[in-house]
Amino acid sequence: MFVLDDLLFRPFVGIVDALHTVALDELYDVDALQDELKENQLLYELGERSEAEYRERKDELEAELEVARDVHERLSSGRVEVKT
Amino acid sequence: MNNRYVYGIVDGDPIEFETDAVGGADRVYTISHRRLGAVVSDIDTTDPEETDEDAKRHDEVLREIMDHDGGTAIVPMQFGMAFESDRTLKNVLRGARPAFRRAMSDIEGRVELGLKVVRDEDADVDTESVEKGVADALESIAAQSVPNDLFSDRLVMNRSYLVDRDVREAFDEAVADLEERYDDLTFRYTGPFAPYSFVDVAIGAQR
Numbered sequence: 001m002f003v004l005d006d007l008l009f010r011p012f013v014g015i016v017d018a019l020h021t022v023a024l025d026e027l028y029d030v031d032a033l034q035d036e037l038k039e040n041q042l043l044y045e046l047g048e049r050s051e052a053e054y055r056e057r058k059d060e061l062e063a064e065l066e067v068a069r070d071v072h073e074r075l076s077s078g079r080v081e082v083k084t
Numbered sequence: 085m086n087n088r089y090v091y092g093i094v095d096g097d098p099i100e101f102e103t104d105a106v107g108g109a110d111r112v113y114t115i116s117h118r119r120l121g122a123v124v125s126d127i128d129t130t131d132p133e134e135t136d137e138d139a140k141r142h143d144e145v146l147r148e149i150m151d152h153d154g155g156t157a158i159v160p161m162q163f164g165m166a167f168e169s170d171r172t173l174k175n176v177l178r179g180a181r182p183a184f185r186r187a188m189s190d191i192e193g194r195v196e197l198g199l200k201v202v203r204d205e206d207a208d209v210d211t212e213s214v215e216k217g218v219a220d221a222l223e224s225i226a227a228q229s230v231p232n233d234l235f236s237d238r239l240v241m242n243r244s245y246l247v248d249r250d251v252r253e254a255f256d257e258a259v260a261d262l263e264e265r266y267d268d269l270t271f272r273y274t275g276p277f278a279p280y281s282f283v284d285v286a287i288g289a290q291r
Contacts (some may be wrong), residue, residue, distance in 0.1 A: 034235075035236065037234060038233075038235040039236035040239070042200065042202065042236060042239075042272070043212040043238075045272065046202060046272065048205075
């Protein structure tokens, strides 16, 4: 039974694992956040965003970026356990 | 403040002036090996954190050096190059001498200018035709150009140009003409910057 369990179960864990990692990558997409920071700056420079809007968005994005970097660091160091 | 933070490399006479420098220092000066000089300020780390403020100071100092003494050529370093001591820095200058020389001859007498072409929010733009129009107007005046990241879907083009100081005015006029020609595009024209995009000298590994 142990063998069967192992054979049947393992592949699914593998796939769920991988899907979970992909989902985390999308949720905490460092590149996308950096792009949005640059876009925010550009729209401010073009006068399409007020200084208040620009600052508020910048603070939000920087906070998200910090979390995203932290998640990636934990993922790559194996400190985040993916539960399935 | 025993470590040295490097802005870039110059050729010839040493430079020294007071300014608002990275990490709170108030003076930049040159550490030379033969004719090559690293423009530095004192700092107390070899791994400076890139805050918005210090990133701005780094760029500002480079601009000041470029304007120094009627126009000084500098091979710019990216933010964050700091060295343990004068000795380690001189070793790097000695080791990377040929690379610095080559970079210097590419950028001497030239500045970097940036152009972002942004479409109006609802505009439907033929990217290829804009690219061609801009290239026809600017590429023959610029010495070199490189594409940059299109970080927003509002960006139609994002390019850096290396331009001789002598033809800077002609380049400005060509950009102004482009701006007139396209109604639903905004041209965000920036610079001059130190020519970051056109030098590729990595010295970090030798710290």
